[in-house]
Amino acid sequence: MSTIKTWAKAHMRPLFLGICTTVMVLGIASVAAAMSANPVADSREVEATKEQLRKERATARQTLDEKHQELLSTIGGADVERVERDSHTIRGFVLDLAATSSTSRTVRAEQISLDTRYEVLDPSSPVLTEFLPGWMASTEGAVLRLGDLEIDVAGIAGLDYSYTVTARLDPVDGGSKTQYLFVTVSTSQDGSITKVDAYRADNRSRDELLAADEAAADEEAEG
Amino acid sequence: MVSDKVADTPADETSPEPPRRRVFVTPSTREVPAEAGGIDTAGGEEPEELGIRTVVVGVVMIVFSLVCFVLAIGTSGSAGGVQLSDANAQEIFSLREDINAAEVAAEELPEAGDAERGLVIALQSASRIAKLQNDYRSLAPQVAAANGTLDPALTARTRQELTPYFPPSVDASVTRPWYLLKSDTSVPAGIGIPRSFDSGFRWIVDVPTTIDAQGMAPVTWRAIETNPVKGQEPTVLAWVSADYDITTSTFSDVREGTTVQGAARELEVNAR
Numbered sequence: 001m002s003t004i005k006t007w008a009k010a011h012m013r014p015l016f017l018g019i020c021t022t023v024m025v026l027g028i029a030s031v032a033a034a035m036s037a038n039p040v041a042d043s044r045e046v047e048a049t050k051e052q053l054r055k056e057r058a059t060a061r062q063t064l065d066e067k068h069q070e071l072l073s074t075i076g077g078a079d080v081e082r083v084e085r086d087s088h089t090i091r092g093f094v095l096d097l098a099a100t101s102s103t104s105r106t107v108r109a110e111q112i113s114l115d116t117r118y119e120v121l122d123p124s125s126p127v128l129t130e131f132l133p134g135w136m137a138s139t140e141g142a143v144l145r146l147g148d149l150e151i152d153v154a155g156i157a158g159l160d161y162s163y164t165v166t167a168r169l170d171p172v173d174g175g176s177k178t179q180y181l182f183v184t185v186s187t188s189q190d191g192s193i194t195k196v197d198a199y200r201a202d203n204r205s206r207d208e209l210l211a212a213d214e215a216a217a218d219e220e221a222e223g
Numbered sequence: 224m225v226s227d228k229v230a231d232t233p234a235d236e237t238s239p240e241p242p243r244r245r246v247f248v249t250p251s252t253r254e255v256p257a258e259a260g261g262i263d264t265a266g267g268e269e270p271e272e273l274g275i276r277t278v279v280v281g282v283v284m285i286v287f288s289l290v291c292f293v294l295a296i297g298t299s300g301s302a303g304g305v306q307l308s309d310a311n312a313q314e315i316f317s318l319r320e321d322i323n324a325a326e327v328a329a330e331e332l333p334e335a336g337d338a339e340r341g342l343v344i345a346l347q348s349a350s351r352i353a354k355l356q357n358d359y360r361s362l363a364p365q366v367a368a369a370n371g372t373l374d375p376a377l378t379a380r381t382r383q384e385l386t387p388y389f390p391p392s393v394d395a396s397v398t399r400p401w402y403l404l405k406s407d408t409s410v411p412a413g414i415g416i417p418r419s420f421d422s423g424f425r426w427i428v429d430v431p432t433t434i435d436a437q438g439m440a441p442v443t444w445r446a447i448e449t450n451p452v453k454g455q456e457p458t459v460l461a462w463v464s465a466d467y468d469i470t471t472s473t474f475s476d477v478r479e480g481t482t483v484q485g486a487a488r489e490l491e492v493n494a495r
Binding site: 053065068075078150182201208 | 273274277278280282284285287288289290292294295296297314318319321322325328333335338339342430432433435443455456458459462464476479480481482483484485486487
């Protein structure tokens with residue numbers, strides 16, 4: 001120990017300056033490191049945070065969904081699986097109906113096509129005789145996509161389920177307007193449609209519904 | 224006298240020989256301790272000491288490096304994660320909001336018993352609302368007689384009964400007639416009781432069957448014609464949808480729609 005002390009004392013100056021130089025070099029190095037902080041590394045951090053939050057959100061939503069499904073199965077109103085199956089069928093039907101807006105075929109051809117595809121429809125069905133011509137005329141070839149679809153159980157009679165459906169169809173391009181459909185559907189236990197009626201919201205009603213939708217969307221964006 | 228010698232030959236501690244340039248001579252047996260830095264008060268040059276110049280240089284270097292460290296900490300702190308772009312900050316905020324909303328909804332989901340009771344009450348309330356709206360149908364002749372205006376005095380009582388079912392957030396027009404039928408204007412007034420009025424349409428309500436993930440029960444009323452074309456389902460003239468909140472026993476998010484057929488047959492009411 002005393003050897004070191006004596007040596008140190010003898011080499012005071014170079015030792016002192018050596019230490020100071022080292023400290024200074026460390027200082028410069030740390031500034032250099034901080035300055036060159038990799039922006040890519042930082043955005044990776046941000047992405048990681050967002051990814052983590054997305055996972056948390058998915059988990060929270062799944063928990064909610066599970067609790068909700070559990071509640072539905074206990075209150076024993078409608079059979080959840082049946083409603084889900086029927087909802088798929090209904091959705092397909094609504095999309096088929098809506099798609100006729102941009103068809104290149106005639107009304108008659110579309111009537112035949114739908115009549116063939118859906119057993120519940122026949123040439124005298126109001127969906128084909130009243131709804132379809134009016135729909136194709138008022139949409140004037142517009143391409144529409146499903147913006148919102150709400151399917152609610154309207155009643156259960158034995159093994160038959162009835163639904164009321166409201167659908168919002170938005171134009172794909174800016175040229176045409178949003179349309180609202182109101183559809184009533186009944187299904188039998190095997191999932192086939194036993195009754196169906198479709199209506200288009202009249203233009204003034206459509207404007208009011210659209211305004212209400214947009215107001216609600218604004219509120220959510222602000223809130 | 225300040226020694227400016229930095230590279231002196233090291234003194235051999237065991238050597239009895241004094242280092243060069245010593246002013247006085249020490250006995251060979253005595254060891255001479257070197258000065259521990261600072262100014263050489265003895266006036267001699269001590270190669271082991273730190274001169275003032277050295278100290279100053281050293282201090283400057285230390286201060287410089289302290290500044291560097293502070294800068295480094297400062298820069299790395301701000302270049303780290305705090306500097307978020309607006310888009311990122313907004314996305315993170317809304318993600319957190321979504322998580323919170325889902326957790327709160329899961330928390331507030333009603334128990335099965337409350338849910339079932341809620342659905343029963345929802346149907347009762349919705350049926351009552353349908354009855355009250357049906358009472359409005361008999362006003363059609365009076366509206367026609369008044370050239371399309373509806374005297375508020377005629378709707379006062381029914382409005383009063385309807386109001387409690389809707390929270391303040393719902394527009395007051397929900398308590399006024401949702402739909403009136405043109406052909407009803409020529410129906411005889413009958414004995415004056417609303418329910419005996421032979422209207423061409425009536426409001427019916429769907430049975431609320433489910434509760435959604437937010438604890439609300441969707442309800443829909445339909446205005447259907449009372450005398451449909453033979454063999455066909457009654458035409459839907461108008462519809463109203465709402466969400467029933469079982470905790471507040473009110474209907475919110477009320478949306479009214481009129482079908483093309485309904486619009487063609489609707490009796491316009493001017494005064495609102």
